Amino acid sequence: MLKDESMKKLWNLGYKAVEAAGFELIDMEFVKESGNWYLRYYIDKPGGITIDDCQTVSVEVGRLLDIADLIPCSYILEVSSPGLERPIKTDKDFLRYIGSFVEIKTFEKIGDKKVFTGILEDYSNNTVTVKNGECYLIPKEKISSAKLKFKWDGDRK
Structure with missing residues (x-):
């Protein structure tokens, strides 16, 4: 749905917000599931991520997304820990x-x-x-x- 350029902008936007909060951006995805679009950011830090950490990042990323207006459809923003079986990418x-x-x-x-x-x-x-x-x-x-x-x-x- 989104072009590579928009996906890079979404990554950079999330990266800035996550790094500013003192965490690491692990992954990002924009996927359609059960008729809804989801924008997911996966974050981590030494010792693991808490619900409060997710909330902090979600508020800031949501604010930046509203300003940037990069996504032309409705979507659900989720900020989460990558979990026990986190991806290894870099x-x-x-x-x-x-x-x-x-x-x-x-x-x-x-x-x-x-x-x-x-x-x-x-x-x-x-x-x-x-x-x-x-x-x-x-x-x-x-x-x-x-x-x-x-x-x-x-x-x-």
């Missing part, structure tokens, strides 16, 4: 989460697999190393999605 993210349990999906098979779960062992030269018994070297350009993967320690009742 070089900084891959480096930050070395040693973490991850799930990497690729556009095409590498060996006989398209989904790799295990410990993120390394990230260098645009190649991700995931270890789960075997070591898998995955070129970043072949990654369709990457996220932290929460590992359950047995049943919780």
Whole structure:
């Protein structure tokens, strides 16, 4: 619905508001679900995000969106934590989460697999190393999605 230029403006607007509040902008999406458009900003900080943090950012982003008037239709603004299984997108993210349990999906098979779960062992030269018994070297350009993967320690009742 929105052109790349408008999406970049929405990202920059959110980035400024989120950084000014002392948080990090992790991701942004503008999607249609059940007949409604949603503009979602995912934010984070060391120690995690609270509801009050989301409210603070939502008020400021909402104010800036009203001024900029970039979206030509009605939409719902949401500001949220990226959650336990947050996406890993940037070089900084891959480096930050070395040693973490991850799930990497690729556009095409590498060996006989398209989904790799295990410990993120390394990230260098645009190649991700995931270890789960075997070591898998995955070129970043072949990654369709990457996220932290929460590992359950047995049943919780």
